[in-house]
Amino acid sequence: MGDLARxxxxxxxxxxxxxxxxxxxxxxxxxxxxxxxxxLFPVQMDVQRARLLTAIVTAVQTLEDPERFDEYLRALGxxxxxFHVEPEHYEVVGGALIESMRAFAGEEWGxxxxxxxxxxxxxxxxxxxxxxxADPNPPYWYGEVVAHERRSRDIAVFTxxxxxxxxxxxGQYLSIECPRYQPRLWRTYSPANAPRRDNTLExxxxxxxxxxxxxxxxxxxxxxxxxxxxxPMGTMTLDRRSTRDAVFVAGGTxxxxxxxxxxxxxxxxxxxxxxxxxxxxxxEDLYDLADLNRLAARYPWLSVVTACSDxxxxxxxxxxxxxxxxxYGPWKEHDFFVSGSGRMVRSTLKKLSELQIPSVRxxxxxxxx
Numbered sequence: 301m302g303d304l305a306r307x308x309x310x311x312x313x314x315x316x317x318x319x320x321x322x323x324x325x326x327x328x329x330x331x332x333x334x335x336x337x338x339x340l341f342p343v344q345m346d347v348q349r350a351r352l353l354t355a356i357v358t359a360v361q362t363l364e365d366p367e368r369f370d371e372y373l374r375a376l377g378x379x380x381x382x383f384h385v386e387p388e389h390y391e392v393v394g395g396a397l398i399e400s401m402r403a404f405a406g407e408e409w410g411x412x413x414x415x416x417x418x419x420x421x422x423x424x425x426x427x428x429x430x431x432x433x434a435d436p437n438p439p440y441w442y443g444e445v446v447a448h449e450r451r452s453r454d455i456a457v458f459t460x461x462x463x464x465x466x467x468x469x470x471g472q473y474l475s476i477e478c479p480r481y482q483p484r485l486w487r488t489y490s491p492a493n494a495p496r497r498d499n500t501l502e503x504x505x506x507x508x509x510x511x512x513x514x515x516x517x518x519x520x521x522x523x524x525x526x527x528x529x530x531x532p533m534g535t536m537t538l539d540r541r542s543t544r545d546a547v548f549v550a551g552g553t554x555x556x557x558x559x560x561x562x563x564x565x566x567x568x569x570x571x572x573x574x575x576x577x578x579x580x581x582x583x584e585d586l587y588d589l590a591d592l593n594r595l596a597a598r599y600p601w602l603s604v605v606t607a608c609s610d611x612x613x614x615x616x617x618x619x620x621x622x623x624x625x626x627x628y629g630p631w632k633e634h635d636f637f638v639s640g641s642g643r644m645v646r647s648t649l650k651k652l653s654e655l656q657i658p659s660v661r662x663x664x665x666x667x668x669x
Contacts, residue, residue, distance in 0.1 A: 307416035377428030381439035451587035468532035470494035470564040475530035481516035490557035551640025579621025582611035638664035
């Protein structure tokens with residue numbers, strides 16, 4: 301993969317600064333040639349363009365890591381079943397992608413880049429198709445909203461009951477579509493509970509800016525509404541073989557997968573100390589602190605530290621949660637789990653690197669609308 305990866309990265313650098321234009325041209329080519337495919341996509345295409353490019357760049361960057369490359373693309377193929385993607389659509393997308401990159405790369409684009417992308421896309425498509433074909437599950441599950449609670453102006457906690465059992469692991473995430481309010485728009489959220497006998501899933505969502513889906517889930521979703529749930533993804537899961545103590549770092553509604561992992565630990569943990577660091581801008585955003593404290597009171601192996609970055613009157617720790625984590629420790633023998641906004645996760649990973657925490661002992665997920 302070495303030479304192929306080099307050609308892909310070289311050619312991508314020719315168009316990287318024109319990402320939005322490449323994506324716009326890409327979709328225009330598809331929809332002009334195959335108008336029926338427009339119905340597979342949401343009305344608002346701005347975020348969809350960014351998602352396409354993120355997927356492409358991630359696929360390209362994983363070419364030098366065959367195991368991760370295979371796992372990522374098979375999961376992506378399973379996930380794309382929710383869009384009703386058929387095998388023949390892959391050929392359409394591949395042709396439009398290469399044509400779009402060629403159009404914006406300029407004179408430096410050569411036939412070797414054409415061939416490199418054709419070869420890479422053939423691998424990408426075959427892995428995704430294999431992942432989709434091997435999945436015995438439905439493309440998505442319908443779920444009924446059975447509870448919905450506003451915890452703050454921008455945060456809601458709601459519970460969904462899938463109409464069919466949905467298997468997942470604590471710490472994973474899945475995509476949600478809200479057909480009544482934002483049809484064909486999917487966003488990823490983590491259940492805040494480990495799998496339960498009653499099959500319910502709890503979600504914690506913050507309405508982010510002009511986020512189409514998050515705003516609908518917080519401000520418009522009602523008990524009785526039906527939503528769609530796609531196949532679970534993600535690897536921020538517990539290794540039951542590990543005997544190391546653990547540190548969970550959560551920012552805002554990034555607490556959801558952390559709570560899922562904690563719930564799993566309550567079912568079997570007797571030997572590992574677990575430290576939760578929960579950060580937010582102000583005390584209102586520590587929306588689930590009461591439940592965290594109840595867990596800490598019940599399980600002696602669990603401790604909770606909270607921090608606010610923009611609330612001088614808060615009696616707990618002050619500052620970014622990554623800086624607060626660094627004040628405690630030492631942490632060199634611990635497993636780390638980090639979840640929150642992109643900025644929060646990047647800041648925490650940088651701090652953990654400075655603390656010389658081995659990257660193999662850090663699992664993380666970042667979420668944004």
